[in-house]
Amino acid sequence: MSATIEHLESWLVDLPTIRPHKLSMTTMGCQTLVILRIVRSDGISGLGEATTIGGLSYGVESPEGIKSALDNYLAPLLVGQPADDINPLLARLEKAVKGNTFAKSAVETALLDARGKALGLPVSALLGGALSTSLPVLWTLASGDTARDIAEGEQLLESGRHNAFKLKIGARELATDLAHTRAIVEALGCRASIRVDVNQAWDASTAARGCAELAAMGVDLIEQPVAAHDRDALVRLSHHCGTAILADEAVASPQDGFDIARRGFSGACALKIAKSGGPASVLKLANVAQAAGIGLYGGTMLEGTIGTVASLHAWSTLPLAWGTEMFGPLLLKDDIVVRPLDFANGQVALPQGPGLGVELDEDKLRRYSRASQ
Numbered sequence: 378m379s380a381t382i383e384h385l386e387s388w389l390v391d392l393p394t395i396r397p398h399k400l401s402m403t404t405m406g407c408q409t410l411v412i413l414r415i416v417r418s419d420g421i422s423g424l425g426e427a428t429t430i431g432g433l434s435y436g437v438e439s440p441e442g443i444k445s446a447l448d449n450y451l452a453p454l455l456v457g458q459p460a461d462d463i464n465p466l467l468a469r470l471e472k473a474v475k476g477n478t479f480a481k482s483a484v485e486t487a488l489l490d491a492r493g494k495a496l497g498l499p500v501s502a503l504l505g506g507a508l509s510t511s512l513p514v515l516w517t518l519a520s521g522d523t524a525r526d527i528a529e530g531e532q533l534l535e536s537g538r539h540n541a542f543k544l545k546i547g548a549r550e551l552a553t554d555l556a557h558t559r560a561i562v563e564a565l566g567c568r569a570s571i572r573v574d575v576n577q578a579w580d581a582s583t584a585a586r587g588c589a590e591l592a593a594m595g596v597d598l599i600e601q602p603v604a605a606h607d608r609d610a611l612v613r614l615s616h617h618c619g620t621a622i623l624a625d626e627a628v629a630s631p632q633d634g635f636d637i638a639r640r641g642f643s644g645a646c647a648l649k650i651a652k653s654g655g656p657a658s659v660l661k662l663a664n665v666a667q668a669a670g671i672g673l674y675g676g677t678m679l680e681g682t683i684g685t686v687a688s689l690h691a692w693s694t695l696p697l698a699w700g701t702e703m704f705g706p707l708l709l710k711d712d713i714v715v716r717p718l719d720f721a722n723g724q725v726a727l728p729q730g731p732g733l734g735v736e737l738d739e740d741k742l743r744r745y746s747r748a749s750q
């Protein structure tokens with residue numbers, strides 16, 4: 378008899394960051410992971426994670442809202458259903474629940490993890506097979522202080538852990554952000570690829586000036602300089618700026634990808650499992666981008682290890698023109714898995730075990746879970 382879904386459990390897990398992480402819309406001192414476990418009638422269980430940044434300051438789903446969607450809306454649609462039929466299960470959720478792609482991503486991940494464990498196959502194999510066993514991974518310099526960022530970059534180059542850095546700009550005046558970026562390019566730029574993420578902070582005319590200056594100083598990639606809705610400005614920048622433009626908040630669904638492709642976008646696209654509803658669903662956007670000649674980049678919502686590994690399984694099946702930023706676990710002071718990921722030589726290794734290939738540390742889960750959920 379085929380296994381059915383018996384029950385779902387979810388937790389809000391608060392983990393402190395190793396230092397303040399300053400983005401254009403918020404400064405993080407703690408990250409909240411929403412962890413999901415789906416338990417099947419055959420005793421196999423699957424793990425998933427849905428994580429956002431800064432409560433409701435980055436995206437439209439909060440950690441507390443994600444947990445509520447999982448417990449009150451998605452779980453009742455899943456309990457008692459055949460556990461192996463992932464496409465029918467996703468169709469069932471899609472029919473009954475609008476949006477909520479972060480919560481759906483946790484479900485899709487947990488279903489894939491459990492299915493992989495049942496078959497003895499890694500999630501990457503369920504998604505068609507990995508092209509490589511390790512992936513490039515950058516680090517984000519975002520302490521909010523230029524000298525501290527340079528010292529951090531120096532130390533990471535010395536240890537060999539990373540050879541590419543992303544800077545978070547957009548919170549301050551354009552001139553201040555440009556001076557900050559120039560100082561980092563001058564200090565580290567001949568040994569590392571330097572990219573910036575503006576997180577939608579600029580209007581179209583500030584972006585035209587800012588991107589021209591960033592291109593001239595040798596920045597390799599400029600991420601989401603304008604508002605997510607201003608796709609025309611993003612397309613114009615991709616044509617006229619001397620540096621590649623990366624679409625992040627502007628693209629989540631395959632339809633978004635089709636729309637920017639139709640408008641002639643010539644940059645690259647940041648894929649994130651949370652934006653698209655999971656490691657299988659995100660491949661639909663990736664395929665549209667590929668068909669349009671838009672380069673791919675493996676993006677993060679600063680997830681912990683479970684969400685990071687789920688993403689890595691998806692990214693491993695794709696040709697990534699710009700590598701990945703799957704460093705989330707390294708930003709956190711502790712981990713809730715038994716064996717953390719291996720980061721070295723600018724790469725992160727893809728776990729090879731069945732399912733996601735990671736195991737929860739139940740004591741740590743309990744220690745960091747919010748008391749009243």
Ligand SMILES: O=C(O)C[C@H]1C=CC(=O)O1
Pocket residue numbers: 430517519545574576625676677678679702
């Ligand atoms: O891309 C974002 O906007 C979110 C995230 C990714 C890296 C980082 O530092 O923040």
Ligand SMILES: [Mn+2]
Pocket residue numbers: 574576600601625626647
């Ligand atoms: Mn971004």
